[in-house]
Amino acid sequence: MWGIALQRHSEVALARQLYQILREKMTDGQLRPGEALPSTRELAKQLALSRNTICEAYEMLAAEGYIISSQGAKTRVADGLQLEKAAPAFTENTPPAAPAIAADFQTGRPDIRQFPRHLWLQLLRKATNELSPQLWGYSGPAGLPVLRREISAWLYRSRGLAAEPQDIFITAGATQGLKLLAGEGQAMILEDPCHSGLRQVLQNRGISIYPVPVDRQGLQTGNLNRNGACAVYVTPSHQFPLGGILPASRRAELVRYARENGLYLLEDDYDSEFRYAGPPVAPLYSLDPQQVIYIGTFSKILFPALRIGYVILPRRLQARWRHLRTYADVQNPPFAQAALAEFLQNRKLDRHIQNMRRLYGHRRHILLQTLTAMFGPGWSAWGDTAGLHLAVEFPGMRFDDMFVRHCQSKGLRLATVETHCLRKGEHRDKLLLGYGHLEPAEIKQGLALLRTAFPA
Amino acid sequence: MWGIALQRHSEVALARQLYQILREKMTDGQLRPGEALPSTRELAKQLALSRNTICEAYEMLAAEGYIISSQGAKTRVADGLQLEKAAPAFTENTPPAAPAIAADFQTGRPDIRQFPRHLWLQLLRKATNELSPQLWGYSGPAGLPVLRREISAWLYRSRGLAAEPQDIFITAGATQGLKLLAGEGQAMILEDPCHSGLRQVLQNRGISIYPVPVDRQGLQTGNLNRNGACAVYVTPSHQFPLGGILPASRRAELVRYARENGLYLLEDDYDSEFRYAGPPVAPLYSLDPQQVIYIGTFSKILFPALRIGYVILPRRLQARWRHLRTYADVQNPPFAQAALAEFLQNRKLDRHIQNMRRLYGHRRHILLQTLTAMFGPGWSAWGDTAGLHLAVEFPGMRFDDMFVRHCQSKGLRLATVETHCLRKGEHRDKLLLGYGHLEPAEIKQGLALLRTAFPA
Numbered sequence: 001m002w003g004i005a006l007q008r009h010s011e012v013a014l015a016r017q018l019y020q021i022l023r024e025k026m027t028d029g030q031l032r033p034g035e036a037l038p039s040t041r042e043l044a045k046q047l048a049l050s051r052n053t054i055c056e057a058y059e060m061l062a063a064e065g066y067i068i069s070s071q072g073a074k075t076r077v078a079d080g081l082q083l084e085k086a087a088p089a090f091t092e093n094t095p096p097a098a099p100a101i102a103a104d105f106q107t108g109r110p111d112i113r114q115f116p117r118h119l120w121l122q123l124l125r126k127a128t129n130e131l132s133p134q135l136w137g138y139s140g141p142a143g144l145p146v147l148r149r150e151i152s153a154w155l156y157r158s159r160g161l162a163a164e165p166q167d168i169f170i171t172a173g174a175t176q177g178l179k180l181l182a183g184e185g186q187a188m189i190l191e192d193p194c195h196s197g198l199r200q201v202l203q204n205r206g207i208s209i210y211p212v213p214v215d216r217q218g219l220q221t222g223n224l225n226r227n228g229a230c231a232v233y234v235t236p237s238h239q240f241p242l243g244g245i246l247p248a249s250r251r252a253e254l255v256r257y258a259r260e261n262g263l264y265l266l267e268d269d270y271d272s273e274f275r276y277a278g279p280p281v282a283p284l285y286s287l288d289p290q291q292v293i294y295i296g297t298f299s300k301i302l303f304p305a306l307r308i309g310y311v312i313l314p315r316r317l318q319a320r321w322r323h324l325r326t327y328a329d330v331q332n333p334p335f336a337q338a339a340l341a342e343f344l345q346n347r348k349l350d351r352h353i354q355n356m357r358r359l360y361g362h363r364r365h366i367l368l369q370t371l372t373a374m375f376g377p378g379w380s381a382w383g384d385t386a387g388l389h390l391a392v393e394f395p396g397m398r399f400d401d402m403f404v405r406h407c408q409s410k411g412l413r414l415a416t417v418e419t420h421c422l423r424k425g426e427h428r429d430k431l432l433l434g435y436g437h438l439e440p441a442e443i444k445q446g447l448a449l450l451r452t453a454f455p456a
Numbered sequence: 457m458w459g460i461a462l463q464r465h466s467e468v469a470l471a472r473q474l475y476q477i478l479r480e481k482m483t484d485g486q487l488r489p490g491e492a493l494p495s496t497r498e499l500a501k502q503l504a505l506s507r508n509t510i511c512e513a514y515e516m517l518a519a520e521g522y523i524i525s526s527q528g529a530k531t532r533v534a535d536g537l538q539l540e541k542a543a544p545a546f547t548e549n550t551p552p553a554a555p556a557i558a559a560d561f562q563t564g565r566p567d568i569r570q571f572p573r574h575l576w577l578q579l580l581r582k583a584t585n586e587l588s589p590q591l592w593g594y595s596g597p598a599g600l601p602v603l604r605r606e607i608s609a610w611l612y613r614s615r616g617l618a619a620e621p622q623d624i625f626i627t628a629g630a631t632q633g634l635k636l637l638a639g640e641g642q643a644m645i646l647e648d649p650c651h652s653g654l655r656q657v658l659q660n661r662g663i664s665i666y667p668v669p670v671d672r673q674g675l676q677t678g679n680l681n682r683n684g685a686c687a688v689y690v691t692p693s694h695q696f697p698l699g700g701i702l703p704a705s706r707r708a709e710l711v712r713y714a715r716e717n718g719l720y721l722l723e724d725d726y727d728s729e730f731r732y733a734g735p736p737v738a739p740l741y742s743l744d745p746q747q748v749i750y751i752g753t754f755s756k757i758l759f760p761a762l763r764i765g766y767v768i769l770p771r772r773l774q775a776r777w778r779h780l781r782t783y784a785d786v787q788n789p790p791f792a793q794a795a796l797a798e799f800l801q802n803r804k805l806d807r808h809i810q811n812m813r814r815l816y817g818h819r820r821h822i823l824l825q826t827l828t829a830m831f832g833p834g835w836s837a838w839g840d841t842a843g844l845h846l847a848v849e850f851p852g853m854r855f856d857d858m859f860v861r862h863c864q865s866k867g868l869r870l871a872t873v874e875t876h877c878l879r880k881g882e883h884r885d886k887l888l889l890g891y892g893h894l895e896p897a898e899i900k901q902g903l904a905l906l907r908t909a910f911p912a
Binding site: 011012013015016017019020023026027056059060061063064065066078079080081082083086087109112113115117121124125128129133134135136137138139153156157159160172173175176179183197200201204217245246247248249250251252253255256277278279281282286287288289290291303304305306307323324326327328329330331332333334335336384 | 467468469471472473475476479482483512515516517519520521522534535536537538539542543565568569571573577580581584585589590591592593594595609612613615616628629631632635639653656657660673701702703704705706707708709711712733734735737738742743744745746747759760761762763779780782783784785786787788789790791792840
């Protein structure tokens with residue numbers, strides 16, 4: 001019968017198989033409009049199937065309007081079904097296999113091997129078990145109240161940042177915070193250099209970028225004379241990537257500038273927990289909570305797969321934020337939020353940060369020591385003794401894309417400061433070395449590889 | 457000494473308290489530029505604190521540039537610190553308390569009480585335990601390969617949809633899929649009525665909307681004559697909110713139209729699992745996988761807090777999608793993805809859907825029965841026997857915002873079809889009754905309340 005071949009052992013029900021075969025015959029014109037189909041009894045006999053199966057297939061075809069059956073009349077093929085076969089899929093070229101990575105100096109990577117996974121699983125299990133069943137539905141764009149309270153308390157005890165829980169909004173990470181907030185204007189002032197990912201976020205939104213240069217102390221606030229921007233993006237606690245702490249006088253200047261021009265300050269505090277020569281730097285936020293939007297993340301403190309961050313918002317932006325989050329991705333899942341609240345509440349976070357600060361500080365020391373041992377005195381470190389990466393200047397060197405590819409061919413992954421520059425040419429002699437995720441032996445091995453990529 | 461009051465029992469370290477107090481005195485001008493600070497020894501004595509505490513506070517102030525200390529000289533206040541106090545926060549008016557909800561006919565709510573939470577927790581624990589430690593870092597914007605494979609297999613066995621795992625991309629839910637895809641053009645053709653949330657997503661992106669009316673069978677493809685749109689959004693399996701199944705001839709017309717005009721078809725398959733008079737309807741996707749973008753979600757099948765959905769993308773959109781997702785919110789957390797893969801792999805999903813289909817089908821029956829009992833014959837149901845809600849027409853009635861508020865005052869939450877209309881006035885006589893999440897007794901109680909809101 002019409003060359004119908006059914007697969008008796010397929011996971012797809014026979015009725016659906018039959019439906020698909022008949023449908024295809026109608027759309028490609030083998031069965032023509034108005035043509036009569038055999039009765040269900042007849043087709044069942046021909047195909048050695050139960051009549052129920054045929055009825056089910058015919059019902060599917062009828063429900064979707066492929067066939068028309070009326071009481072007492074023959075079942076016929078509907079009009080207007082014919083459709084040329086779809087063109088075959090264009091096949092993407094498979095990218096060439098990347099060489100194996102022997103040493104990876106990527107920035108912004110915490111050491112996830114050190115995270116107390118077992119403890120986290122316990123907390124997650126407990127939190128999920130105890131979560132109100134209602135929260136398995138929708139729980140709102142702002143985040144779980146218990147987590148907002150615990151973040152508020154932690155920010156206060158760890159860095160003296162006083163923010164009410166209702167001003168704290170949970171995000172799916174810092175990138176989301178930036179993306180949602182950046183969409184609210186036409187232009188933004190950026191530090192130059194600043195993270196190239198941020199540039200991507202803004203470019204995707206069609207937002208104009210005004211670069212202001214950065215020196216060893218961070219944003220050069222004396223050069224803030226652009227018009228038309230709606231916000232200044234700034235990393236005052238530890239400039240990315242150069243590492244400066246923004247001095248108090250520039251902070252005051254920045255806040256005055258924002259007030260006078262009606263701009264928001266987007267303070268991205270991506271890793272200020274990890275300062276090795278004193279407590280975390282006080283946030284810009286404290287100077288004016290109605291002018292500063294504070295963006296925080298747990299990706300670097302805990303682990304990136306958590307996908308939890310937060311923003312602290314001026315009151316007049318909060319209703320808008322709820323709206324934007326609702327129509328972006330609705331909300332965070334509540335389970336990890338509840339576990340994180342517990343992690344904060346019983347001070348496990350404070351302890352973890354303390355442990356990691358010691359560990360990362362030691363690794364930084366190893367990095368600096370090994371640089372001296374392998375490269376002599378001909379280099380200098382930029383920035384404060386903080387964070388998970390180091391910007392290193394090698395005077396006279398020119399680190400371009402070719403150099404990066406040359407390193408890659410040796411199995412060495414790293415980035416240049418120049419990658420993060422808006423105006424090119426200023427920082428060609430600087431490399432970025434992410435060390436947080438590397439054991440001392442890995443740091444040494446990586447630097448040895450790097451040495452071989454340098455001119456002899 | 458300068459009226460410094462420290463709280464000895466605070467969680468905030470004494471050094472940080474001192475730092476904050478001194479900083480405030482500098483920014484508000486009580487301590488003037490150039491003014492000398494007491495030595496650490498002297499201040500320690502005055503405040504009865506250890507000298508270490510004072511040193512730590514001074515180091516914080518120095519690191520951030522509030523004070524300048526040089527060998528042998530007195531420590532002095534830096535220049536340019538003065539800043540007017542921030543204006544007090546504008547306080548949002550607290551919205552008036554909403555009346556308690558006695559009956560809630562919201563659409564799109566699954567019954568989360570029925571979800572096998574205990575089983576899910578077991579799977580989540582197992583999956584998280586077994587997850588490769590690497591996946592606690594970044595695992596990429598496409599989603600876990602194991603989940604993409606399981607979704608591919610499930611789509612094939614449950615509705616004959618053949619998609620390669622590498623064409624399936626995990627999302628944080630259908631809203632995110634729509635938001636990221638909608639941003640790629642200037643204008644979109646929408647069914648009218650269609651979900652008001654989608655309109656919000658598009659309006660937030662500044663995208664123009666061309667409405668095309670819907671009848672009992674879904675989108676009126678004969679009216680597709682707009683230019684300049686980049687895509688048609690369509691719910692062919694179960695039109696939202698009116699409930700029609702798009703007939704085969706209109707499907708063919710739609711695909712031809714999309715091919716001729718170089719448009720994508722965004723097929724939102726939000727609840728096709730729940731059809732009570734036969735198996736799920738075949739997706740439009742099967743007709744042309746390079747023209748159709750298929751959007752699926754597990755929010756309605758499992759539970760909304762999961763925040764996992766997926767899109768099936770034509771090959772030429774995949775690189776762009778990876779880019780957009782990376783710079784939106786990076787990726788989904790891997791834990792629930794791994795648990796869901798297991799839930800699919802061992803057919804727990806198939807069984808859950810089967811159970812829920814039976815349950816929801818029964819509830820729909822109760823709803824229809826109770827409507828007849830309470831409202832007599834003067835109403836008619838729209839759409840196919842499917843989904844979690846029903847559109848009901850009451851000829852002669854005019855359901856406006858006042859009616860909705862009147863219902864709210866009685867503790868009854870529901871929406872009108874008109875809420876979801878782009879061109880107003882066509883569907884004033886229709887209400888939407890979400891029933892999936894309601895027990896039979898709740899349905900009856902809700903309809904009894906609704907009866908009292910009607911004219912006697």
